[in-house]
Amino acid sequence: MVTDTFLVIGAGSIGKRHAGNLAALGEKVELIPYRSFDHAAIGKRNDVAGMVIATATPIRLDLITLCAEKGWPFYVEKPLAWTTEQVDALYDAAAPVAHRSVIGLMMRYHPAIRTLAARDLSNIYSFAFEIGHDVRQWRANWSFADSYASDAEGGGVLLDLCHELDMVHALFPDAAVGTAQSLDHADFPRVDFATRVNLSAPLGTVAMDYLSPVSIRNGSLRGREQVIDLDLLHPTLRIQDGDGDRTQDFTFERNDMFLGLIADFVALSKGAAPSDNPLFPRFDRMRGSCDLVASAWQARQFVGQVGVDFAAKP
Structure with missing residues (x-):
């Protein structure tokens, strides 16, 4: 009896996380560095249950096309693309398996975001989300200059930390990009190190x-009948409304979000029902979020530079 295998393409930190989570779920998994990926050999396999695409953003069209041709569901890491033309091409290629595939927007499994999504937000007139962290602190022995993040095409902070834009889309599906201002670096022209996106319907900003020097990830929503503040790192949700002033604390591990999404992907790939998460990022339902990210990237206007010494430790 052949046991179907989940292929994880891309052996960086996120690929290793997905492979570990699949194994923890009892699935057979094969972790393949992209530089070792043999398209012809993989295309001949008949034991593939699905593919996790954890490669750099610019090289995913070939993998998604292969999955569509073979009828394999896929889990593709975020961001999907950085231009609307690329989003068009990827969605066209994915069409045969889009309803069985997902995109790795795991913040939709954050309990505070799920709690917010369950509230009536129709009276919210403004919002703000912010995320920031010194990139030099990310991982030991990691070089920004040698990473995907330093590439003017497919790198930069807006794409790297695009979860916040997806959260906006999850909570306010009609939100649209207005303007975006960015700062780059003398050594990395047109790579955004800080970006602020202005949105409408309702009025809002996303800053990344x-x-x-201190990790921050928070948000605020202002409505005619409620004031909401959230800290996604600790995490807490404070709500002030007609029922009073109360704070809700959440206890969870960061990997719970990754594990929840990969478990739903496994279920979907096997024809079973995923969990009851209404924010489940099934690929065919995520076009609006992908377009929002691409629109924000294309709207960037570089208005200054930052002076970060990448040779120095933070």
């Missing part, structure tokens, strides 16, 4: 940066 590679610079903050």
